Amino acid sequence: MTVLQPAAGPASRSGVRRFGDHYQDLIGWIAALRVIHPANDFHQVEIEINGVGNIDDVVLRAASGRHRYTQVKWTTNPTNMIDNDYLTKQETSKSKSLLQKFFTSWKKLANGTELPVMELVTNRVLDPADPLLSLLDGRTDLLNPAARLAGPNTAASRRVAEWATHLNCTRDDVLDMLDTLSFKPGQSVNGERDRAQSLMLANGLLGDVDSLDRGMSIVTNWVLDGRRQITTEDIDAEIERLHLRADEPRAVLLIQAINREPNPDDATEALDWVDLYDGDSPPARRQPCDPASWATMSTQLDNAVVRLSAQGLRDIVVRGAMRQATFFTVGARLSQVTGTNITYIQNGTPWPSDAPRIAISPPTQAVIQIDAGPDLAVAIGMTIDPAPAVTKYLTGAGLPVESLLVLLPSEGAHDQSVAGPGQAVAYAQALRNAVRAHLETTPSDRVHLFLAGPGGLALLLGNRWNRVAPTDVYEDLGPGRGYVKAFTVAA
Structure with missing residues (x-):
C-alpha cells in the first residue's frame, strides 16, 4: 500500500511516499490524461527523463514538436512565495539556482524551429510585491510581453538586468527565455485533483476520488519501476487493468467568471470573463464593471453551446469559478430537454445531472x-x-x-x-x-x-x-x- 508522509526534505522515490511525491505523481497523471484525450497534440509522457536538462519532472511530447517541460515544486508551507530569492538562491557555490536550471535547460532545448514550453508548477504563491513577478499575465502565465515593455528606468527592467547578471548572459537572453517560461503558482493539491477528475470524466473514465487515487497509483508504479517513457498504449493498458473505463469521452466547458484556470487548454470550450468583472480578487468579483457585460457573457455562452452542439457533444463536464446566477444559467443553456447531460465536480465528487435520485423530504x-x-x-x-x-x-x-x-x-x-x-x-x-x-x-x-x-x-x-x-x-x-x-x- 502506498503511504503518504509529510516531509520537509527532498521527495523520496522509495516505497514510502511523501507529499512531494504525491503532488508530482498527480501532475504526472494529469499529463497522462492529456495524452489519451482524443483532441490533443501529445503522444507520450515522460517522467524524470534524461537529456532535457533540469526540467525533467514531467515532459509531454507533442506531434507538432512544441514539447512541454514541467518542473514540479512542492512546499509543505504553501504561503512560501516564488520570489527573487527563491529563484536565484544557490545552496552552495557549485549548485545551480532554480533560475539557472531553467536557463541552462532553455539553452539546451531552444535549438530547433519549435521553441520548448517550460513550466514551473508549484503550490507556492507568487510574490505580489516583486517588480517583475507581479507582472505575470494571468491569461498566459508569462512575464512577457510585460517584461519586454518595461521602461529602462523601471524596477522591472532592473530586475531583468539582475537576472542577466545572475545568469551571466545578456538582457535579451533573459527576455527570450521568458517567452517560453510559464509560472503556474498556487496549484493546490485539491485544485489539481479537481482538474484530474474533470480530465478523467472528459476521457470517459470514472471520476470519483477512489478512481483518481488508483489512476495516480499508475504513475507511482511507473516511477518506482523505473519506467520513464509512457505511450498512449501504455496508459490505455493500465486503465483497462484497473477497470477505470466508464463511458465515451466528454466535452469540457470551462467558465472563467470570477477566477482564471491555469490550464484552459484542457477544455473543449473555454470562456474568460475575469476582466469584465469589478474587483481584483475572486471574492470581490460579483458584478461586471459595465452592466452591458451581462449580455456579452450571455452571448458568448450561447455561442459556445452552439459550437458544442454542432459537434454532436451532448455530455458535458462543466468547470470553472463562478457564482450562483452563472451556474444556473450555464445549466439552463445546457438544458436537459435538449438531451444534454452535464457533470460538475462538487467538493471532489462528480455531480452528474443523470445521477439516480435519492429521496429527500419536500422543501x-x-x-x-x-x-x-x-x-x-x-x-x-x-x-x-x-x-x-x-x-x-x-x-x-x-x-x-x-x-x-x-x-x-x-x-x-x-x-x-x-x-x-x-x-x-x-x-x-x-x-x-x-x-x-x-x-x-x-x-x-x-x-x-x-x-x-x-x-x-x-x-x-x-x-x-x-x-x-x-x-x-x-x-x-x-x-x-x-x-x-x-x-x-x-x-
Whole structure:
C-alpha cells in the first residue's frame, strides 16, 4: 500500500511516499490524461527523463514538436512565495539556482524551429510585491510581453538586468527565455485533483476520488519501476487493468467568471470573463464593471453551446469559478430537454445531472406578499435563508413582484443540506416542481430567481428549469449590498 508522509526534505522515490511525491505523481497523471484525450497534440509522457536538462519532472511530447517541460515544486508551507530569492538562491557555490536550471535547460532545448514550453508548477504563491513577478499575465502565465515593455528606468527592467547578471548572459537572453517560461503558482493539491477528475470524466473514465487515487497509483508504479517513457498504449493498458473505463469521452466547458484556470487548454470550450468583472480578487468579483457585460457573457455562452452542439457533444463536464446566477444559467443553456447531460465536480465528487435520485423530504414553502406588480419572485436557500435580504431588496428596488416564494430544506438551511449527487438531482426536481405548482395557482409571466446553495445544485437546477416562465436570475452582491440582475433564462 502506498503511504503518504509529510516531509520537509527532498521527495523520496522509495516505497514510502511523501507529499512531494504525491503532488508530482498527480501532475504526472494529469499529463497522462492529456495524452489519451482524443483532441490533443501529445503522444507520450515522460517522467524524470534524461537529456532535457533540469526540467525533467514531467515532459509531454507533442506531434507538432512544441514539447512541454514541467518542473514540479512542492512546499509543505504553501504561503512560501516564488520570489527573487527563491529563484536565484544557490545552496552552495557549485549548485545551480532554480533560475539557472531553467536557463541552462532553455539553452539546451531552444535549438530547433519549435521553441520548448517550460513550466514551473508549484503550490507556492507568487510574490505580489516583486517588480517583475507581479507582472505575470494571468491569461498566459508569462512575464512577457510585460517584461519586454518595461521602461529602462523601471524596477522591472532592473530586475531583468539582475537576472542577466545572475545568469551571466545578456538582457535579451533573459527576455527570450521568458517567452517560453510559464509560472503556474498556487496549484493546490485539491485544485489539481479537481482538474484530474474533470480530465478523467472528459476521457470517459470514472471520476470519483477512489478512481483518481488508483489512476495516480499508475504513475507511482511507473516511477518506482523505473519506467520513464509512457505511450498512449501504455496508459490505455493500465486503465483497462484497473477497470477505470466508464463511458465515451466528454466535452469540457470551462467558465472563467470570477477566477482564471491555469490550464484552459484542457477544455473543449473555454470562456474568460475575469476582466469584465469589478474587483481584483475572486471574492470581490460579483458584478461586471459595465452592466452591458451581462449580455456579452450571455452571448458568448450561447455561442459556445452552439459550437458544442454542432459537434454532436451532448455530455458535458462543466468547470470553472463562478457564482450562483452563472451556474444556473450555464445549466439552463445546457438544458436537459435538449438531451444534454452535464457533470460538475462538487467538493471532489462528480455531480452528474443523470445521477439516480435519492429521496429527500419536500422543501418547505412560505409566501411573502410584496404587492408591487404581477411577477413572482423565488428565493431558494439551501445554505442560508435569503428571505430577509431578498424581501428588503425587492421592496427597495421597486421590482414589479406580487409575492415571494421561499423554498428551504425541510430541516432548515445549512451548508450540508445536499449530501451528494443523488440528493442534488432530487432537490433540482423538487424545487422546480414547487415553482411550477405555484405558477399553476398564481400565474405569472416572469420569475425573479435568487439562489443560495452549492454551485453544483444551481447548475443542475438550471439544467431542469423548463415549463416555468421566463426567469431573471440575480447575483448576490454581499451582505447588506442587495442583488443585481444577471442573466435571463427563457423557460
